[in-house]
Amino acid sequence: MSESPYRLAVIVGSVRDGRFGPVVANWFCRQAGQRADLVVDLVDLAHVPAALGGAPGTVTPTAASGAASGAAYSAAEVPFAERIAAADAVVVVTPEYNHSYPGPLKAAIDSVGAQWHAKPVGFVSYGGISGGLRAVEPLRVVFAELHTVTIRETVSFTGAHACFDAAGEPVDAGPVNRAATAMLDQLGWWAEALRTARTARPYGG
Numbered sequence: 001m002s003e004s005p006y007r008l009a010v011i012v013g014s015v016r017d018g019r020f021g022p023v024v025a026n027w028f029c030r031q032a033g034q035r036a037d038l039v040v041d042l043v044d045l046a047h048v049p050a051a052l053g054g055a056p057g058t059v060t061p062t063a064a065s066g067a068a069s070g071a072a073y074s075a076a077e078v079p080f081a082e083r084i085a086a087a088d089a090v091v092v093v094t095p096e097y098n099h100s101y102p103g104p105l106k107a108a109i110d111s112v113g114a115q116w117h118a119k120p121v122g123f124v125s126y127g128g129i130s131g132g133l134r135a136v137e138p139l140r141v142v143f144a145e146l147h148t149v150t151i152r153e154t155v156s157f158t159g160a161h162a163c164f165d166a167a168g169e170p171v172d173a174g175p176v177n178r179a180a181t182a183m184l185d186q187l188g189w190w191a192e193a194l195r196t197a198r199t200a201r202p203y204g205g
């Protein structure tokens with residue numbers, strides 16, 4: 001492990017009212033937060049204007065942070081592109097909608113360009129019978145176009161709502177915790193390898 005932890009952006013890919021996504025994302029962030037090799041930046045697309053049809057460069061003030069009146073931003077107010085630029089790795093937490101991923105997630109992905117390049121992307125998916133895997137596979141094609149490396153291991157929740165208790169903890173934690181560890185182990189390898197490579201030589205994408 002290198003001396004400085006890598007920066008992991010965890011993207012909450014659903015924005016609709018009543019969404020389940022934060023339950024899944026918060027669990028994953030707790031898992032990731034136990035590791036010494038990374039620091040987490042939770043990026044909720046519900047606060048990203050590009051995901052909601054706004055201009056990519058603008059920011060959405062949050063209830064927690066108040067109006068964006070000064071130079072000091074809370075994390076939620078830093079433009080999406082800057083947060084992807086600062087990341088060494090990304091995990092997308094995505095539901096499955098009609099055998100694919102949410103439209104706002106695609107809008108957010110498309111609002112950013114070179115900030116994605118030469119970085120690893122992992123997936124946590126959830127949905128009905130397929131566990132969201134029909135959202136993940138088309139996302140791999142999208143992220144290939146953006147010069148990323150997608151991680152083979154995934155975490156998926158079949159019948160997601162029944163997988164968590166009222167406190168937001170997995171009902172059967174063992175398998176999903178192991179899946180998260182396997183994915184984060186691979187992600188960490190790529191994050192450090194590609195950070196070293198980007199530092200040594202700018203990526204020529």
Ligand SMILES: Cc1cc2nc3c(=O)[nH]c(=O)nc-3n(C[C@H](O)[C@H](O)[C@H](O)COP(=O)(O)O)c2cc1C
Nearest residue numbers: 014019020021095096097098099126127128129130
């Ligand atoms: C518009 C819509 C389409 C959906 N299509 C699928 C689907 O094709 N396959 C599936 O397994 N689940 C499907 N679901 C179930 C969702 O994956 C599940 O409800 C999930 O919790 C949605 O994530 P969210 O609550 O964070 O928005 C769909 C849900 C919605 C709202």
